[in-house]
Amino acid sequence: MRRVVLLLSCVSLSACSLFHRPFRPEHAPPEESARFVFPLGFPPGEHTFIPATISAAVGLAMDDFLPRGAKPPREATPDEVCLAQRSSYDVLAKALSDSVVLVSFSPRAGACVQEGIALDVGATYAVDVDGWRILAVQR
Incomplete structure (x- = not known):
């Protein structure tokens, strides 16, 4: 009986992970989206290639x-x-x-931090782009 309960518990817990939806960003409503007009071609001027x-x-x-x-x-x-x-x-x-x-x-300069608050809230990551994993974090 214990084995059956344990087996059912494992199956039900692993099944929940199958229903986890991947993150999808929010999209504007169709009415708002329809009002946006893309320019012809990419706008001239300074660009950032990533x-x-x-x-x-x-x-x-x-x-x-x-x-x-995540929420504060x-x-x-x-x-x-x-x-x-x-x-x-x-x-x-x-x-x-x-x-x-x-x-x-x-x-970002001028974002959030008021006078007297420490600015040591950032971090630097070393990312392995071959294995797509984080090698190290410096806080």
């Missing part, structure tokens, strides 16, 4: 630094709430080699 490995390394590091859907604690200060948002951080990335990318997050 190679695929750098882009993927930044995404991987950001998912670890500020996981999607209930008693969080306004600064803590602000620092829990991905848009509050600037990113610096550099390929160290063909297989390692450094990714650094630091609070």
Whole structure:
């Protein structure tokens, strides 16, 4: 009987993981989306080209630094709430080699932090772009 209960428990717990939906960003409602007009071609002027490995390394590091859907604690200060948002951080990335990318997050100038609050809330990641894993984190 114990084996049956244990087996059913394992099956039911593993089945829940099958129904976990992957993250999908929110889309604007169709009415709002219809009002946006794309320019013909890419607009002239300064552009930022981000190679695929750098882009993927930044995404991987950001998912670890500020996981999607994570919420600040209930008693969080306004600064803590602000620092829990991905848009509050600037990113610096550099390929160290063909297989390692450094990714650094630091609070955007003027974002969140009020006078007297420490600015040591960022982090630097070493990302293995061959195995798509985080090698090390420096906080």
